[in-house]
Amino acid sequence: xxxxxxxxxxxxxxxxxxxxxxxxxxxxxxxxxxxxxxxxxxxxxxxxxxxxxxxxxxxxxxxxxxxxxxxxxxxxxxxxxxxxxxxxxxxxxxxxxxxxxxxxxxxxxxxxxxxxxxx
Numbered sequence: 001x002x003x004x005x006x007x008x009x010x011x012x013x014x015x016x017x018x019x020x021x022x023x024x025x026x027x028x029x030x031x032x033x034x035x036x037x038x039x040x041x042x043x044x045x046x047x048x049x050x051x052x053x054x055x056x057x058x059x060x061x062x063x064x065x066x067x068x069x070x071x072x073x074x075x076x077x078x079x080x081x082x083x084x085x086x087x088x089x090x091x092x093x094x095x096x097x098x099x100x101x102x103x104x105x106x107x108x109x110x111x112x113x114x115x116x117x118x119x
Contacts, residue, residue, distance in 0.1 A: 020098055026105030052078025053114030081115040
């Protein structure tokens with residue numbers, strides 16, 4: 001691989017990463033959290049858990065293989081509900097989180113609050 005190809009791949013990668021970070025940043029701001037919290041890798045998952053209205057054990061389960069799949073589903077469903085969306089948005093967040101966070105952060109979605117047991 002020559003230098004121009006490597007620099008092109010690096011530049012495209014940085015742009016894709018930057019769009020993802022800015023999307024998550026904007027979503028955090030809509031939910032009432034400081035945007036910089038989206039930059040810290042594990043802490044941003046904790047904040048996503050809080051936005052989703054999930055208990056601490058759901059966040060802890062993110063670190064357990066295979067169980068983390070259930071945690072991701074619970075967090076995604078909670079985030080979708082917190083932004084006034086339904087099950088379809090939760091599926092988008094699970095399968096295509098990059099685009100789901102772009103939609104929630106930059107789209108017309110409004111933060112309606114973390115779901116509770118009665119929701």
